[in-house]
Amino acid sequence: MIWIETIVQGVLLGGLYALFAAGLSLVFGIMRLVNLAHGDLIVMGAYLILVVVSVSGLNPFFAALVAAPFMFTVGWILQRAVLNRTLGEDILPPLLVTFGLSVVIQNTLLEGFTADSQRLSMGPLETASVNVGPITMGTLPILTFGSAIVVILVLNWIFYRTAIGRAFRATSDDPVTASLMGIRPDRVFATAMGLALVVVTIAALYLGTRSNFDPYVGPARLIYAFEAVIIGGLGSLWGTLAGGIIIGVAQTLGAAINPEWQILAGHVAFLIVLLVRPRGLFPRAFD
Amino acid sequence: MTQTYTASARTRAGTLSGIAALILLVVAIVLPSFASRSLIQDLFFILTMLTLAQFWNLLAGYTGLVSVGQQAFVGFGAYMLFGATILWGVNPVAALFMSGVFALLLAIPTAFFAFRLSGAYFAIGTWVVAEVVRLCVAQWQAVGGGTGTSMPRDARDAMWGVEWIEILFDVRSSAARDILAYWLALALAAATIGGIYWFLRTRRGLALAALRDNVEAAKSTGVDATRMKWIVFLVAAFGTGIAGGLIFMQNGRISPDSAFSVTEWTAFVIFIVVIGGIGTLEGPIIGVLVFFFLQELMADFGAVYLIVLGLLGIAIMLFAPTGLWGFFAKRTGIALFPTQRRLETKR
Numbered sequence: 013m014i015w016i017e018t019i020v021q022g023v024l025l026g027g028l029y030a031l032f033a034a035g036l037s038l039v040f041g042i043m044r045l046v047n048l049a050h051g052d053l054i055v056m057g058a059y060l061i062l063v064v065v066s067v068s069g070l071n072p073f074f075a076a077l078v079a080a081p082f083m084f085t086v087g088w089i090l091q092r093a094v095l096n097r098t099l100g101e102d103i104l105p106p107l108l109v110t111f112g113l114s115v116v117i118q119n120t121l122l123e124g125f126t127a128d129s130q131r132l133s134m135g136p137l138e139t140a141s142v143n144v145g146p147i148t149m150g151t152l153p154i155l156t157f158g159s160a161i162v163v164i165l166v167l168n169w170i171f172y173r174t175a176i177g178r179a180f181r182a183t184s185d186d187p188v189t190a191s192l193m194g195i196r197p198d199r200v201f202a203t204a205m206g207l208a209l210v211v212v213t214i215a216a217l218y219l220g221t222r223s224n225f226d227p228y229v230g231p232a233r234l235i236y237a238f239e240a241v242i243i244g245g246l247g248s249l250w251g252t253l254a255g256g257i258i259i260g261v262a263q264t265l266g267a268a269i270n271p272e273w274q275i276l277a278g279h280v281a282f283l284i285v286l287l288v289r290p291r292g293l294f295p296r297a298f299d
Numbered sequence: 300m301t302q303t304y305t306a307s308a309r310t311r312a313g314t315l316s317g318i319a320a321l322i323l324l325v326v327a328i329v330l331p332s333f334a335s336r337s338l339i340q341d342l343f344f345i346l347t348m349l350t351l352a353q354f355w356n357l358l359a360g361y362t363g364l365v366s367v368g369q370q371a372f373v374g375f376g377a378y379m380l381f382g383a384t385i386l387w388g389v390n391p392v393a394a395l396f397m398s399g400v401f402a403l404l405l406a407i408p409t410a411f412f413a414f415r416l417s418g419a420y421f422a423i424g425t426w427v428v429a430e431v432v433r434l435c436v437a438q439w440q441a442v443g444g445g446t447g448t449s450m451p452r453d454a455r456d457a458m459w460g461v462e463w464i465e466i467l468f469d470v471r472s473s474a475a476r477d478i479l480a481y482w483l484a485l486a487l488a489a490a491t492i493g494g495i496y497w498f499l500r501t502r503r504g505l506a507l508a509a510l511r512d513n514v515e516a517a518k519s520t521g522v523d524a525t526r527m528k529w530i531v532f533l534v535a536a537f538g539t540g541i542a543g544g545l546i547f548m549q550n551g552r553i554s555p556d557s558a559f560s561v562t563e564w565t566a567f568v569i570f571i572v573v574i575g576g577i578g579t580l581e582g583p584i585i586g587v588l589v590f591f592f593l594q595e596l597m598a599d600f601g602a603v604y605l606i607v608l609g610l611l612g613i614a615i616m617l618f619a620p621t622g623l624w625g626f627f628a629k630r631t632g633i634a635l636f637p638t639q640r641r642l643e644t645k646r
Contacts, residue, residue, distance in 0.1 A: 111612070115608065118605075123602055272438060276435070290416055
């Protein structure tokens with residue numbers, strides 16, 4: 013029984029990782045951009061929500077709604093002004109520029125908010141739990157997992173059912189041909205990054221409510237997110253969820269055996285998947 | 300009259316800079332006799348970062364192996380140095396060689412795994428490998444587990460050459476250890492630059508430069524790209540491991556977080572290479588000087604220097620992707636370490 017409970021906790025944890033990864037998966041799938049600042053952008057979102065909460069006294073959920081349009085704008089401008097210039101065959105420019113962004117964001121947050129760890133308070137919701145049969149599950153983890161599913165459903169709907177989604181898919185497959193059809197790849201990419209940062213805001217909400225955060229926690233979150241994306245396969249959002257769940261379950265199983273093995277078990281699971289399937293489990297797009 | 304042609308990489312600027320480099324090296328060797336201790340420490344920092352940068356440049360600049368996991372070799376090399384001195388009583392100076400060898404041994408399975416991946420996957424894959432090594436080392440209780448450990452006093456005092464330096468310069472043992480570390484760093488950096496320079500002027504080096512310029516074209520003329528990647532990856536791991544061992548030998552204290560820091564041993568190194576100029580020997584030298592002076596200039600402003608460093612790196616990547624040296628060399632045609640072959644006529 014304890015094993016089933018462990019696995020369920022792992023699946024729910026995987027929902028959190030999928031949320032961290034969904035925005036990354038979107039930009040990676042559409043423009044092959046390796047955004048090493050993604051984790052730091054999540055942390056930045058958490059601080060933004062924190063500021064909105066402390067200024068307005070709103071509940072963090074509503075504060076995230078206030079923060080989301082702002083984050084969309086940040087993403088849009090970032091892509092138009094900086095990141096679009098780095099796209100191309102060579103992976104070094106995006107890697108270096110986003111590494112630079114990561115360092116800039118971390119240290120700007122450090123200057124602005126000090127290194128003290130912070131937390132978004134959810135009141136009684138933090139400790140609430142639900143009993144399903146013999147298994148007890150936290151309400152917040154369930155909410156996180158549900159949010160991950162909703163985010164992926166919405167993103168997939170945008171991706172496959174709307175005009176901008178068609179533009180996303182077209183530029184992902186072949187930006188040159190897409191631009192012959194009147195699509196402006198630079199604008200499409202900017203919209204995609206804006207959308208990714210809206211997802212980042214949602215991820216930030218759960219990052220901030222489920223654990224403490226400080227300006228330096230970004231890279232650790234980034235690595236789980238990347239693992240989820242790569243396990244899932246390029247361009248597949250459901251694959252990203254599957255990847256998040258694999259990492260989450262591996263971590264809770266590892267932790268059940270020895271608490272010090274939690275993170276290690278997640279990484280090892282990632283390495284094994286990559287060894288067997290170097291392109292991930294469900295790749296949609298081809299390189 | 301028959302003419303024979305020979306291909307040569309010799310230029311006048313190259314000869315002059317070769318002589319200048321030799322003079323500089325001699326000055327650097329005798330420097331501890333009159334320089335202050337803080338200058339020696341600064342130079343140690345510059346030389347070790349330069350070594351790391353040269354090896355990363357060799358990887359990314361020549362074979363396109365953009366690794367984000369070089370901290371694996373820094374940290375593993377450093378931990379093996381501590382392990383060898385604490386557990387087996389090896390002299391720290393001798394253990395430096397083991398740092399390199401163990402880093403090389405780690406690089407073999409890493410390469411088997413990482414070479415299956417390409418581009419972004421390779422970058423992330425190497426990073427995850429480094430994290431795995433960090434987490435495994437953090438379980439190693441004999442060297443302090445997750446909190447780390449210090450170099451034992453008797454191992455520190457037993458370092459080869461320290462007593463001799465104490466007598467030679469009439470300094471205390473702590474200053475003598477700094478001088479020893481500085482000399483070792485100087486030897487390592489000189490051997491690294493000299494070695495890479497020599498290699499680039501051999502036949503294999505020509506193959507490497509061809510790979511840098513155009514992979515497909517190089518392959519079509521018979522360059523074995525996979526083999527070059529293996530050679531470069533293993534050599535870089537060996538050198539990076541020794542540099543890691545040396546950095547933490549001088550530091551005297553080690554912990555998994557500091558030894559496997561992605562920011563310090565990979566991000567900063569990438570900035571140094573890109574700011575200076577990727578794919579050249581001169582670039583990392585310029586880059587490390589910029590990095591150091593930036594740090595000195597803004598020492599009083601805390602994290603601001605990192606923000607400036609990040610922004611500078613971004614700006615250079617966007618507007619002068621060949622770096623400061625590339626920008627300069629393109630306008631002047633000067634190469635301090637010429638590796639380009641030119642045809643010469645001999646009558």
